Amino acid sequence: MSEKEASIPVAIVGAGPVGLAAGLELQRFGVPFRIFEEDTALSNKPKAGTILPRSLEIFAGEGVIDGVLREGLRFDEVHFIDRPSDKVLTRMLMSPMADETRYPFIVNLPQSDLEAQLAAGLTRQGHEVAFGHKLVSVTQDAAGCHLVLESPQGTVKVEAQFVLACDGGRSLIRHQLGIEMEGVTHPERFLVADFEVDLDRRTGRQLTYLSYIFDPEEWVIFVRQPRFWRFLIPVAEGAPEPTQDEVVEKVRRVVKNASLPINFLDMGIYHVHHRAANKWQDGRIFLLGDAAHLITPVGGLGMNTGIQDAHNVAWKIAWVLKYGATEALLTSYEQERAPIARLNARNQAERNREIMRMKSPIKRMVRNAILGWMDRAEGLQWQAAHARSLLGTSYKPAPKPPSLWSQLRTARHFQRPAVGIGERVPDGELLGSDGQSCYLHDLLHRGFVALILIDPRTRVSIDPDPPGLTQYLLHRFDAAFDTGLRDRALLDKGGRMTRKLGVPSHYFILLRPDGHVAAISPFQAASSAVDAYRQYIGHNAPRANANRAAL
Ligand SMILES: Cc1cc2nc3c(=O)[nH]c(=O)nc-3n(C[C@H](O)[C@H](O)[C@H](O)COP(=O)(O)OP(=O)(O)OC[C@H]3O[C@@H](n4cnc5c(N)ncnc54)[C@H](O)[C@@H]3O)c2cc1C
Structure with missing residues (x-):
């Protein structure tokens, strides 16, 4: 048929x-x-x-x-543990992201x-x-x-x-x-096994909900799921797939409790590419x-x-x-x-895979020292959390992680860098023209957003919004009703969002629907933001009053 x-x-x-x-x-x-x-x-x-x-x-x-x-299961602390010494080498915290996002935590599910x-x-x-x-x-x-x-x-x-x-x-x-x-396919495979087990109380240490346990012989990852624990280990090239009983014994050995009650649930083995x-x-x-x-x-x-x-x-x-x-x-x-x-x-x-299984004792010593230092440097914690959370994803022409020099320079006295073109814009609470609290990222649900950083008392003139773009004035001064700008006013309480953006006054910042910055430019004419939008999406964009294309 x-x-x-x-x-x-x-x-x-x-x-x-x-x-x-x-x-x-x-x-x-x-x-x-x-x-x-x-x-x-x-x-x-x-x-x-x-x-x-x-x-x-x-x-x-x-x-x-x-x-x-x-x-x-929500949590904001990842542990990196050295298995031979049983020491926590560093903790990666998501809390430095509290001013960036409404979700400064990881969820296991x-x-x-x-x-x-x-x-x-x-x-x-x-x-x-x-x-x-x-x-x-x-x-x-x-x-x-x-x-x-x-x-x-x-x-x-x-x-x-x-x-x-x-x-x-x-x-x-x-x-x-x-x-x-x-690319490459690694010779080792990864085994993933799920268990019902009490690792919160029945082991020498309380594991956080995501723990990377480094070991030159056999690294381990423990991931707490909402209703069970997940355990990942490598299976060496050519080695037979471990049995359920062998996997259970491995868990007991890692947590140093030979009689730990464990209820095996499921297991899978994967090639690693x-x-x-x-x-x-x-x-x-x-x-x-x-x-x-x-x-x-x-x-x-x-x-x-x-x-x-x-x-x-x-x-x-x-x-x-x-x-x-x-x-x-x-x-x-x-x-x-x-x-x-x-x-x-x-x-x-x-x-991560490399540092977890490092064999050379000298390299391991250097690794442990760097991780120990990271634990104490506020700037490095911020940069690590920004990258690890993927909030730092940037569509600059050639995305690069910050150089070691810039990381070291800002390690202790850290200030959030101004947003740049291609970067994800930080989220934050604002007050809408209706007096209701709103979040910047929620405004993007409808499409592109232009934030014009101009004091509404100047009564700046702004072209009508074309389909797919909404223009707002972002300022710590509200727009009075007789300015004609009230509907566009976003109150930036205490100028907090403006400081986070780091964009000068009389500029506008054009945001894409995915929250990445499309343009940052001086607001020179009523059409500045609309022109930038039309240029960004191409030249076929309809004018403000055109009907939406029928799908
Ligand atoms: C052990 C392990 C742990 C992991 N842990 C994490 C983690 O913690 N976090 C993380 O981000 N990632 C993790 N990953 C990776 C993650 O599982 C994958 O990246 C994810 O599944 C990719 O999703 P996908 O939708 O692209 O592909 P898939 O999940 O593979 O889905 C593809 C779908 O397409 C269907 N399909 C295929 N061919 C056809 C066809 N011809 N016609 C119709 N349908 C078709 C398939 O049936 C399937 O449902 C892990 C992977 C493994 C193996």
């Missing part, structure tokens, strides 16, 4: 966390889409379990944060529970994943993309203007497009998540990076479909996200 579906703007292939997040993002901007998943239900494999603050901000924008916080929350967010808006739909081929031409799927009802043909390939590490779409994954696709966009098809990058799972970055991919590409597609943005905007997806995935994989995941 063959069935032809009506053409849809966006087809998402794969209902893993990244495909579901991509659906939520498109839903946020009112773009019709379908998600096709080959399995008959969401996955329940023991995989990701750590959600970083930037992903929490994204989930807030997608309307699913309440469920994630309700089901998850099994990937399967997170996926259930994301799917529920879609269902609340009337979207259902098309389970049992396996993509078997995708082609594209000038008219769009043509997908063929196998379903229990027979072959289904779908036409879509854009395809988001969220079909995981073995991506069929990537193979069909002939895109290579560059450090790879990225050499191309993330082919015409109207985009690779996201594990289809585009495979990141060593030491550091909880694979899924978190994929969630940011969805957050980056979805609004761009929405602006092309709805607001006349040129397709050139879409090419920025790969330009922005590919370097970030490589940076996260190399500087966080791979580095």
Whole structure:
């Protein structure tokens, strides 16, 4: 039997966390889409379990944060422990992010529970994943993309203007497009096992909810999940897969309690890759998540990076479909996200893996001394938390971590740097023109935002908002009703947000719907922010009073 579906703007292939997040993002901007998943239900494999603050901000924008916080385990302290000496070498705190975000903490939640929350967010808006739909081929031409799927009802043909390939590490779409994954597969594998066990009271030390235990022979990661403990260890090349009993004994040895009662729940063993696709966009098809990058799972970055991919590409597609943005905007997806995935994989995941298993005693001594020093330097704590939380993700042309010199210079006497183009804007509380408290990031739910840093008493003239942009005046002086600016006034209590932004007065800052800075410029004419917006999204953008393009 063959069935032809009506053409849809966006087809998402794969209902893993990244495909579901991509659906939520498109839903946020009112773009019709379908998600096709080959399995008959969401996955329940023991995989990701750590959600970083930037992903929490994204989930807030997608309307699913309440469920994630309700089901998850929240904590703000990660421990790095030297197994031979049993010493905590350093604690990474998320609390330095308290002035940056409403979510200065990590949430542990099994990937399967997170996926259930994301799917529920879609269902609340009337979207259902098309389970049992396996993509078997995708082609594209000038008219769009043509997908063929196998379903229990027979072959289904779908036409879509854009395809988001969220079909995981073995991506069929990537193979069909002939895109290579560059990088390496490590010889060791990782074993993940879940247990019911009391590690809070029945061991010599109280473990925090995420502990990296360094050991040249066998490193260990303990991740507390809301209802059980997760344990990760390497399995050496060629070594047989440990049995359940052997894994239980390993846990007892690590926590030095030979009679610890343990109830084994589940276990999985995974190959470990450090790879990225050499191309993330082919015409109207985009690779996201594990289809585009495979990141060593030491550091909880694979899924978190994929969630940011969805957050980056979805609004761009929405602006092309709805607001006349040129397709050139879409090419920025790969330009922005590919370097970030490589940076996260190399500087966080791979580095973590290396330092956990360091063999040379001299290198270990230097490592331990540096980590011990980090623990005491406020500036380094801020920079480490900013990077680790992924709140520091920046789409500057060549994203680089801060140099060692700049880290050392600001280690003790730290001041937040001014925001720059490409960076994520910090969140913060403001007072809206209706007198209600509001958060800067919430204003971005509707689209681009221009914050004009001008005292409303100057009665500055501002052009009307074009579709997709809202302009505000941000100042610690409120706008009186007879200035004509009251509706645009955001009260910056005590000038706190202005100080955080570090942008001079009489400038405007243009923010994209994903919270990254598109432009910072002097506000020289009534049209300054509108011109910058139109230039950013391309030249086809409709004027203020044009109707929204029908989808
Ligand atoms: C042990 C372990 C621990 C991890 N811990 C973390 C962590 O703490 N934090 C973190 O951020 N990341 C972690 N990760 C990584 C994380 O699990 C992955 O990055 C994440 O699953 C990627 O999501 P995805 O949606 O891109 O792909 P997937 O989760 O692989 O989903 C792809 C989906 O596409 C479907 N699909 C595939 N082919 C087709 C087709 N032809 N037609 C239709 N559907 C198809 C699949 O059935 C699947 O449902 C961990 C990974 C492992 C192995």
